[in-house]
Amino acid sequence: MARIVIVSARFGAGHDRAAYALADRLNGHEVEVLDFLDLLPPALGGRLCRLYRRQLQTAPRSWDWTLRALGGPRGAALASRAAGLARRGLREALGDRTDLAVSTYPLASHALARLRGRGELTAPLAVYLTDPAVHRICVTGAADLHIAPNHLARQQARALGARAAAVAAPLVASAFRPAAPPERRQAREAFGLPGEGRLALVTAGSWGVGQVRRTAHDVARSGTVTPVVACGSNTALRDRLRAEGLAHVFGWVEDMPGLMRAVDVVVQNAGGLTSSEALAAGLPVLTYRCLPGHGRANAAVLDRLGLARWIRDPADLAAALASEDRPSPAAQPAEDPLPLLEKLLDRA
Template identity: 60%
Template sequence: MAVEVRAVVISARIGAGHDGAAAEVARRLRARGFAIDRHDYLDLLPGRLGQRLCDAYHRELEIAPGSWDWLLGALGRPPLAGMAKAASRLASPRLREVLDPMPDLVVSTYPLASQALGALRRRGELTAPLAVYLTDPSVHRLVVTEHADLHLAPNRHAAQAARRLGAPRVVVARPVVAPGFRPALPGERDRARRRFGLAGQERFALVVAGSWGVGEVEGITADVAATGAAQPVVVCGRNDALAQRLRRAGVPRVLGWVDDMPALLRACDVVVQNAGGLTTLEALASGLPVITYRSLPGHGRANARVLDEIGLVPAVPDAGALADALRSARSPGLPDGVDPAELLAALVGEAVEEVSAA
């Protein structure tokens, strides 16, 4: 793109998936000559409301995860869906600030940001093209806004669901994963194993539970170890208490926050996950098979159903089927689709053409 254009990308630090997708979208747009402003939707809410929302969601997953099934369902129906959409507009004053001067493109990777931006578009206060990137394989009502110019879906199932929920234009885009996540080159696997202290010929299952390390991680770890089909390597993310409990229980391979996930993935043989989030895509891009086991309630179970249906990631129903799944899992790689940055650049081009024609 010969002339630099400005894009505003808005995500949220709830987990790592929304921010991870936003970072990679931003990187790809920069490579095409865009100037990028990134913002966290939670910081645009009044006072400390955003951090309180993040903390409340985190506590719910830790203390009463089963309630998230009910809450996610309720948020998809009136009146709670309407209340959530109305509450999202509390960020409108700060959104107006970050959109001044008006950019050439706005991209949202977080549902409440999408709703707030859609409301600005409806009132004529957002005139730039608005794109929504769907970060999950399953699609909830709140992630779709009828006022967006484009929804980018990670698979055909998600695209169909978004259309049913009122998205006017949906395109299947290749999931955004940083370029470091790729199959190992000759010698890389052995070097990665030495770096992380993993014995040469054993089979290792990487147990992941998002950046917060939530869910039945201890049960998953015990069940994987009991199969004898693979040795668990557990990533606890920022959950230091979980890491301490696992180490006290004698689990030999426990990691906290890992800065070099591409190398750790190359050191392992299979990934066991419970939420269908960003690490799932990173593992598939790295050529590793992934299985879902003991899913998180709510979005975790919804994602597991979709990933299983479309043949990307099998959902293992119980401990009895786990050993077989660990031994037989194969990686299909990432789903095909157009590069999201190409679609977003084309969206800006369409807007320029419309203005020129007027």
């Protein structure tokens, strides 16, 4: 039995859900999931998480500027130095026996790379890329393999210095799957949603950041669908939308697979996790009023691949919501990531 350590971070939910989806599928191995923020000096991880969330909520354009700065020649070096703050905690957490290390979060990748450079990690290192588009800080030349969710992401990773890159299907929980007609009715009843008519799920990740309010009202004004809004942990947004008369507004949803089985289309702002989950559920996906920075980069890749149409003009929204076109299954990678990791274990 191999010991596999997966390092994620609780910045939103995308990195964590990919990590735990992978852990659930690694049957027969001893798997531990670590949070990068908990490996930093005391209290620093929590402060960084709160700062990032506040930045996206109050000054989202500044995140665009941040990513541009990190995408420059010195970006990877800066990320590596920042990741070095977790080196001691990570080395202790890895212990004396680690047969494979996997990262689902960029700074964790660089922290593991620093351990390899110092000879403190001798096990193979894999990086799982959670977003459709790849930023410079997501790639480290120390990794044995980068696993990308599409062929464009693989090309980007190779261009940014990945020694080896492969494509595999995005890691999502198995509960995200197309709904049978009875399940659609049951899900609508469970969530108190209309039994008839088309429903559009408006979602913006676990934190409910971005132009969610404007998106929800634009969807309602389209006249083609009824909006169902998932606000995540953003209770202020939930309360405001309810006060403004939207009938189907949720805060934190525990059963997101069930909610997706109730709707006909998903409108999101280019989060990698939401797109992957919706596509696994067999739903058409639209990107609208996307987040700056990684949101726009993800939107461009998803649109180019034909996986999620990027609606840039509000005038085009109604027609897109009324369309029942779905991505071709051929547009989505079907390769399982597990054999790729097993090959690394064989080399260990």
